[in-house]
Amino acid sequence: MRPTLPAMITHRPLSGKARLDDAGARGFARLAPPIPLFALQPLLGHIVTTIAGRHPELIARLGDNCRKRFLIDPHNLPFFLLLQPDPDRPRLKAYGRARDIEHDVHISGTFLTLLRMIDGQSDSDALFFNRDLTITGDTEAVVALRNALDNMDVTLADDVAACFGPLSRPVRAVIDLTFKFASPKP
Amino acid sequence: MTQLFKPELVCPAGTPAGLRTAVDAGADAVYCGFQGPTNARNFPGLNFTVAEMAGAVSYAHDHGAKVLAAINSFPTAGRTELWKEAIDEAVSIGVDAVIVADIGMTQYLSKAHPGQRIHLSVQAGASSPEAINFYCRRFDIKRVVLPRILTVAEIKQVHDEIGCEIEAFVFGNIGMMAEGRCALTNYVTGQSTNMDGVCSPASHVHYEEDEDRNLKTRLGEFAIDCIACGEHAGYPTICKGRYNVSHKQEYYAFEEPVSLNLTRLLPDLMRAGVTALKIEGRQRSRAYVKAVVSAFRQAVDAYSEGGEPDISNLLALTEGSRETQGAFRSKTWR
Ligand code: SF4
Numbered sequence: 001m002r003p004t005l006p007a008m009i010t011h012r013p014l015s016g017k018a019r020l021d022d023a024g025a026r027g028f029a030r031l032a033p034p035i036p037l038f039a040l041q042p043l044l045g046h047i048v049t050t051i052a053g054r055h056p057e058l059i060a061r062l063g064d065n066c067r068k069r070f071l072i073d074p075h076n077l078p079f080f081l082l083l084q085p086d087p088d089r090p091r092l093k094a095y096g097r098a099r100d101i102e103h104d105v106h107i108s109g110t111f112l113t114l115l116r117m118i119d120g121q122s123d124s125d126a127l128f129f130n131r132d133l134t135i136t137g138d139t140e141a142v143v144a145l146r147n148a149l150d151n152m153d154v155t156l157a158d159d160v161a162a163c164f165g166p167l168s169r170p171v172r173a174v175i176d177l178t179f180k181f182a183s184p185k186p
Numbered sequence: 187m188t189q190l191f192k193p194e195l196v197c198p199a200g201t202p203a204g205l206r207t208a209v210d211a212g213a214d215a216v217y218c219g220f221q222g223p224t225n226a227r228n229f230p231g232l233n234f235t236v237a238e239m240a241g242a243v244s245y246a247h248d249h250g251a252k253v254l255a256a257i258n259s260f261p262t263a264g265r266t267e268l269w270k271e272a273i274d275e276a277v278s279i280g281v282d283a284v285i286v287a288d289i290g291m292t293q294y295l296s297k298a299h300p301g302q303r304i305h306l307s308v309q310a311g312a313s314s315p316e317a318i319n320f321y322c323r324r325f326d327i328k329r330v331v332l333p334r335i336l337t338v339a340e341i342k343q344v345h346d347e348i349g350c351e352i353e354a355f356v357f358g359n360i361g362m363m364a365e366g367r368c369a370l371t372n373y374v375t376g377q378s379t380n381m382d383g384v385c386s387p388a389s390h391v392h393y394e395e396d397e398d399r400n401l402k403t404r405l406g407e408f409a410i411d412c413i414a415c416g417e418h419a420g421y422p423t424i425c426k427g428r429y430n431v432s433h434k435q436e437y438y439a440f441e442e443p444v445s446l447n448l449t450r451l452l453p454d455l456m457r458a459g460v461t462a463l464k465i466e467g468r469q470r471s472r473a474y475v476k477a478v479v480s481a482f483r484q485a486v487d488a489y490s491e492g493g494e495p496d497i498s499n500l501l502a503l504t505e506g507s508r509e510t511q512g513a514f515r516s517k518t519w520r
Contacts, residue, residue: 061201061231123474129419129443129504134395140230140388147231150471151201 037079037094044081047163048092051156052085059087061148068141071101073108085145105137105145112178118149119157119175190453192490194462196254196353197479200232200469205242205253207472212483215252217285218242218468219383224272225256226309227468228383240279252282256468258307259383260288260366270294277302285331286310287366296325305329305353309366309380315347322349329353331464333365334446335513338454345459354455357478357500358466360446360512361385361425370424374406391422403427412436418443418508445504446512449482449497453489455514 052059059066062085072081082101084091095101107114113132116122124146127133135142149156161172197213199205208216219225221233234242239255246253255276261269269291276284277299284302286292287309295304308331312318321327329351332341345352361368371385372378379385392404399415403422410427413419420426420443428436446466448455455463463486465478481500488495500509 063230065230120472123471123477125470125474131399131401131413131416131419134393134399134401136393136395139391139393143229143388144231146471147200147229151203151231153203153206 037096040079040094043163044092044094047160048083048085048090050163051159052087052090054159055152056087058148058152059085061151062144065138065141065144068104068138069102070141070145071103071106071137072114073106074111074114075108076110103137105135105142107133107135107142109133115157115175115178119155120150120152124150190456190490190492192486193456193460195479195482195486196462196464197482198358198465198468198470198475199242200227200229201472202234202238202242202245204468204472204475206245207475208479209246209249209251211476211479213251213479215254215282215462216242216246217254217256217464219256219258220272220275222268222272223259223381223383224261224269226259226307226379226383227256228259229469230388232469236275236279239276239281243280247280254283254285254305255279255281256285256307257291258285258287258309260309260380261291262381266290270298274298283328292321292325292327303328305331307331307366308333308355311364311366313344313364315344318344318348318350329461331355334360335364337517338451338458338514341455341460341514342458351461352459353462353464354448354460354514355446355466356448356452356455356463357482358446358470359421360441360444360466360510361423362441363425368425371405374408374424386421386423393422442508444508444510446514447500447504447509448511448514449485449495449500451511451514452485456489 066085066087070083072083079094079096080101082093082095082103109127109132113122113127117124117127117133124133128135157175158172161168161175164171194214195212196215196217197208199208199216199218205216205218218239219227219233220239221235222228225233227233243253257269257272257276269288273284273291273295282303283305284295285305285307286295287307292304292306295302304325304327306312306321306327306329311333312321312330313333313336318330321330327350330348331353332344334355336344341352341354366380368379375387375390377384377387386405390406394402401413401419402409403411403413405422405424410422410424425440426443429439431437431439452463463482465482467474467478478500481497485495485497
């Protein structure tokens, strides 16, 4: 056996390097004008409240893990998202990369990889095997989240688009375009 | 090529949405389990409530597919009621077969629910005609899921000597331990693959990635692999870890991260008399289920009509991006 080390969960230092390394994400970034984070927060709050309200089965599958803090790190965008899918107080907030943010799980990949995963288009195990997706922290919580998301017939990307009200169709179209112009992934 | 008997395609589902995906992609039968330790994929957020299983049976039957309920872990003393309740619920819901491994639960199922179709799980580890015929005689099992330790020639020999159907794995995760016998996870975490239904429980798995993107995997207190930047990762199981042993450093001492892929052997398996082909992966996503089930649907249909399918598109979904034919081709596959 290899050397035995004490079990520990580390919160790895977060890289602030923006890497616009795929065409789809670049396209999306071009379409989306720079928005100050404070202007983003009400929309994010609306998105997470809507999703938690619409999908009680998602929260049920998470069990106690719904109280965990998931740090989502699209490493070609200039901010992190912190998700806490607690049904009593669902939270989704954007943070600048300079901040050190307390979390239980850290999920990182390109914006497009993460979007494909929540849209149910990619197999997250294959993304992990291919090292497109990195996970550190509470593995049980992230496995529960992955399985809960995978049980949704309607994808979260649809729900996110729906939160834009009359703009929902153009937003969904932008998401679809992003997929179309990006290279195929498993 | 001559036409071959078309076997049943048995596909995995970890969630109700996964089941619908498998059925829509062409599964003849879908196997799934209840939440909790009664089946061998007891992962957080995975599996079915009783109500979800009932809904799944309706959906599958409406689309001409079967549902096979996996109740295939081994109860310990004092916990058997949970397994018996799961069996009773599955039967009352109207599943097409119950997959069991524990000999006591097999006895319970055959006595409490005579007439219910019984499949003997791979976890039972029955590989000889004598062992399988014992289950046929005593419990009237209709199908055995063979352990992944036999060559195709041996499967043919078993087929000729037993009184039930054969189901064989054709794709997915493969470990080198005989099923139902592995105690590696139990040794490290205190939780048992066979009795708690989970190999490498997620609560004991920790990943750490350094600044150079080297990924260290730990199970409990043990570092089981360190994957360099750019290298493919595998499942965090002890059997796929790398270790420093006396003659080699960083050595895959048990098995390399590879997936079973028997697409090229399908005609041989069909000729050997295999009734059902099984795809592993109840823990995998709907995207995986859709891709693999669709590919196997095409492959089975093409082979049974005497054609040659294109089977090149599954490698990206395999563990470590590598595949093997395991013991099915040769006992010395490493
Ligand atoms: S450690 Fe490997 S061989 Fe043992 S149960 Fe887990 S996957 Fe199977």
